[in-house]
Amino acid sequence: MNVVIIDYGMGNLISVKRALEECGADVTISSDLSVVEAAGRLVLPGVGAFPDGMAELRSRGLDQAILAALQNASCEILGICLGMQLLATVGFEGSQTEGLNLIPGKVERLQPLDENDRIPHVGWNELSFVQHDPIFNDLPDGSDFYFVHSYHFIPENDSDIIATTPYCGNFVSMVRKNNIYGVQFHPEKSQQSGFKIIRNFLGL
Template sequence: MSTVIIDYESGNLHSAEKSFQRMAAETGAGAVVVTSDPDTVRGADRIVLPGVGAFADCRAGLDAIPGMVDALEERVLAGGVPFMGICVGQQLMTTIGREHGADAPGFGWIPGECVRIAPEDPALKIPHMGWNALENLAPHPVFAGLAEGDHAYFVHSYHVKPTNADDVLAVTDYGGPITAAIGRDNMIGTQFHPEKSQRTGLLLIANFLIWKP
């Protein structure tokens, strides 16, 4: 069994790598490998796509690796392996990103768009950064052991608005509802950073590593 974390030069992967390795050791989930090699992705049993920064930049980074997006689609869509997108990696699961006045295509795996957060309270600062409670948790194996109100760590200016409400697995409140997690079938994505969310995040990572959709 192997879990790959995709490296496409979008952010520091050290904390994600360490958190997934720790929970893989505790759950017996096998090796965790950081890779930028599409062939390694094609052989993976689980795939994690992190992402920090702008939607368009992250998409461009993936496109710059020949065969990487094809490998993802082959393994996730055709192969049905468990997939987790984190932060911008989650946003890329949707149809389109609308950042800085320029639209950029996502994967289109979950219909919807990524839009700027617009809090109802103008005193709330953007980016949204810090600990927030997870609410309206859907019944999902990756959320096993989590409870309403458990806190996770966020840092972002944009969030996903899926076309289908059923694809929203959790929300948080920041001057109105913000999508905290999305998913369908063998795919799940979190706007928050599990690797920075202490107990909540480590439990979610462990659940993902043993998830059999």
């Protein structure tokens, strides 16, 4: 399976590339618009702030290239961490910023409910599956994944939520709308459970 990791200047591209290759993918890291538009599998990684991420995507024309690629129903995209958040309609990190609007919703700061909720949320935590999805094949409900974030995605439609995590109440940790997936955790840092998510994404 050929996978294009979208290079917009934000994210640990090499660790994501290694994880994808470990799972059997042929991987290209690219900011070339024609390469992105022709991809069968896209990965949008990201570490940093929502406004910076959108500014970098737009300055390179990659926002439009992603939209063009997804016109092909056989193309699948996986947003990781900030990459998941950028799928939303709008983000409220610092200033209000328009996102890619691929999955309707907003990104807001996590709100602690008690002294156990520390922001940023860093470390291992579990997924609770909200609905069945092929990306969960052979993965037990309650599996642990590695998180590093202070903001979370609040989808407009509950039907786009496929997993949640019990922290700061209960935040959305995975979304899916048609051929668009997002994960708030880092699958490349989540050992065998993370690699299972990657393999299932490649096999969609």
